[in-house]
Amino acid sequence: MSIASGVAPDLRGLLLPELEEVAERLGEPRYRGRQLARWLYARGATTADEMTDLPHGFRARLRRDARISALALRRAETSPGGAATKFLVACEDGQTVECVLMRFDDGRRSACLSTQAGCAMGCAFCATGRGGFARNLSAGEIIGQALLIRAHADRRVSHAVFMGMGEPLANYDATVRAARILAAPHGCGIGMRHLTISTVGLVPQIHRLARERLQLVLAVSLHAPTDALRERLVPVNHRYPLADLLAACRAYVAETHRRITLEYVLIDGVNDGDAEARQLARLVRGLNCHVNLIPLNPVPGVPFARPPVERVRAFARVVRGQGIPVTVRIERGVEIQAACGQLRLRDGQGRPSRWTR
Ligand code: SF4
DSSP: OOTTTTSOOBGGGOOHHHHHHHHHHTTOOTHHHHHHHIIIIISOOOSGGGOTTSOHHHHHHHHHHOBOOOOEEEEEEEOTTSSEEEEEEEOTTSOEEEEEEEEOTTSOEEEEOOOEEEOSSOOTTOHHHHHOEEEEOOHHHHHHHHHHHHHHOSSOOOEEEEOSSSOGGGGHHHHHHHHHHHHSTTTTOOOGGGEEEEESOOHHHHHHHHHHTOOSEEEEEOOOSSHHHHHHHOGGGGTSOHHHHHHHHHHHHHHHOOOEEEEEEEOTTTTOSHHHHHHHHHHHTTSOEEEEEEEOOOOTTOOOOOOOHHHHHHHHHHHHHTTOOEEEOOOTTGGGTOSTTHHHHHTTOSOOOOOOO
16 A cells, blocks of 8 residues: 555545655655645545645656545435435446435434445345445545545535445454544544444454444444344354354443444344344343334345334334333435445346345
8 A cells, every 4th residue: 555565555545644654755745744635535636636735746746656546426316305315436446336425304414335345244134235245445435435425415424324335344444444534633524423333243343443442333233132033134143143242242332431323124024023122122231222223124126024113113112111222213215225235236236146034
């Protein structure tokens, strides 16, 4: 990645000290790094030529010895109510990923970012999982999505969630690097506390993230209260069963003093009964957590359905009745197939994989 190594660095994936180092190596004072950061992250520059307050010679050396990764917008779709706009973007090698601008009634704007092209986790209800895994995204490609979303937003993008395509913690270094850039004062200006990283439950990486002590929100996708059921829905449970996952969650809370979010996709007749609600409450009792219930986003070709509204409410009531904080998350953008991976599948990339219930 460094100029010294002979590989042109992607400026869009660098933190301020690294940009200062690039400036120095190209014969400029360190403060030019700060100017670079402003152009890259505050103004969203896509070429060195746009950086008009930099000396001509420096811009020429940047063109020669560095690069800025580019994302090409292939398609944008806005839901009828305007709550979400979904973007399909192509990386330089032609891989496509999705990202979403979410608009909330209280004025918040949030960017939902992908961290991988495809996903290897194979969750049974997920369009991305059915498309298979292509590759990790670089930090620059993750930041590129945030910048593209910001350019299309009607207001300041105040939040970002790593909840698009892919398992963020399976691409740990790029994900954490992107989070640091998004949150840095010289970066995109989204506070660390307004960032959420989701994981399907990679236990070693949860421990590693805890040691970073970042003030972001960790969202763990639980989806089932027993190992038997979770193994059917989330295959990674074979490797990291619930006891290990919950122990990692407790360790994370102890280390960071941050409340953890537990995501639970409700699937009609599969994991949405009162019995599962009680098991869930028992499982997480004593953990400083908040449970997010997400009625399933229907995926074409996957024989799982969204539960009726009454069932969703009843499930929430049982969990809440056991003293566990719970909210029902309204999926924004069901109308535009905003479940992760659906635009990409429709676009022809990603191989539908075998699926067994
Ligand atoms: S739900 Fe997330 S982790 Fe599971 S297959 Fe889909 S993208 Fe991957």
